[in-house]
Amino acid sequence: MTSKRKHLSGSQKRTKKRLQEEAHANSKVSAEKTAPPTDPGFWLSPITDSFRTEMHTHYLGKHIQNELIQISNKLMEDIVIKIRQSKYFTLILDCNPDISHQEQMSIIVRTLNLENTPEIQEHFLGFVVVEETTGLNLSTVILEKLKELDIPFQDCRGQAYDNGANMKGKRQGVQARLLQKKPRAVYVPCGAHTLNLVIADAAKVSRDAIGFFGHLQKLFTFFSAATQRWTVLRKHVHLIVKSRSDTRWESRLQSIHAVRHQATRIRDALVEARENVSDPVAKVEAQALAEEVGSYRFLICSVVWCDILTIVNQVNKLLQSASMQLDVAIDLINKAKTSLALYRESGFAGAQTTAKELCEDMNVEPQLKQKLIRSTKRHFAYEGADEPEKFGVLLKFNNIEKISHESLKSQCAKVETTLSCNGESDINRLELAQEIQNLLSVPLQTTALEMLSLIHEKQLEECTPTCG
Structure with missing residues (x-):
């Protein structure tokens, strides 16, 4: 709608004046005729149509509604x-x-x-x-x-x-x-919607930002869960935290302002709420939120995001103006980008200084405590890395004929190394390779135990001392 006030035409002015006169007359009639009667028998008598008509004379009557529709059609x-x-x-x-x-x-x-x-x-x-x-x-x-x-x-x-x-x-x-x-x-x-999406995506890639806005929502949820807690909050602060919105970052800015400029008071409100509530779960939640609000990391985030969203919110409001022009919108967005780039270079140091001052007011040590949780995958015994193949030649008797002489010697050397200790080995790789080559053809899927049984059955122990 246009922001300029529209001037009423002559017919519209006459209609408005007549409506005001009718309303004034109807109010007098209602005051005189619809006052509660003193006779108790009146309430036991049936209501007549004329009385019902008099009782329902108001601005939402059919005649006035029709006139309002005619006016809207004319507009x-x-x-x-x-x-x-x-x-x-x-x-x-x-x-x-x-x-x-x-x-x-x-x-x-x-x-x-x-x-x-x-x-x-x-x-x-x-x-x-x-x-x-x-x-x-x-x-x-x-x-x-x-x-x-x-x-x-x-x-x-x-x-x-x-x-x-x-x-x-x-x-x-x-x-x-x-x-x-x-x-x-x-x-x-829409430039305003696009700008909101950019800020939302930027917040989603930062663990600190995700945690910060999550705790802001927890603050609102905790205090709004009971009227007694809300009363405690109102007693300590002037600016009230609000529920978050996924797209309207102006609502988040209001909550951040409340925390940024009243962190000490909100912490005191949480401490008092912890003492007043009887639910043990609520006590633990109040204690955890009080510790978080007083942490150096949370205070830095509150200062940083308050500064960032203040810059963005100013541009956002201008972009939603009815008289906004495309070239002006582009210029505003470019200026906002420049301001955010400058803040990235020098703003964080100032935010740290401000957060330290807030920590001093709370008598809290300004230290960034590590809150990282190891995300390495837990390996069970059966999920460990595969051991290097040390006995391959002893597990592939059915493929002996396909193994080349050099490959056989190499695999036998691995077996010798596996069975060696302090320079001594249970087998000799050259002898093992020679004995395997001298073995008779064996059926497919022959296991090591089956091979050993075959050597014993054929009485080949003397011919294959290493294998036997």
């Missing part, structure tokens, strides 16, 4: 006329479920008003219930809505949606399908 007609006068427009769409769990798509048209001085305006065309949020269905619904309002889609010169796959998809998304119909309807992703 919509004025909006459509302005869009046509501006000639070109940009579509802004977003989908969200309402309280009745129905998916509704909000439709906003962005135009450039050239009547006096050039002015960017945004006009809200209403909510449309959608059954499916696929790119095909959403694009069909928006085209039907424009056709219903008699707004020519051929004048569309821009699209602005969030980064959802159904909206920005290159093949099946809404922007792709509308581009097929009108290639000049250029798609520009």
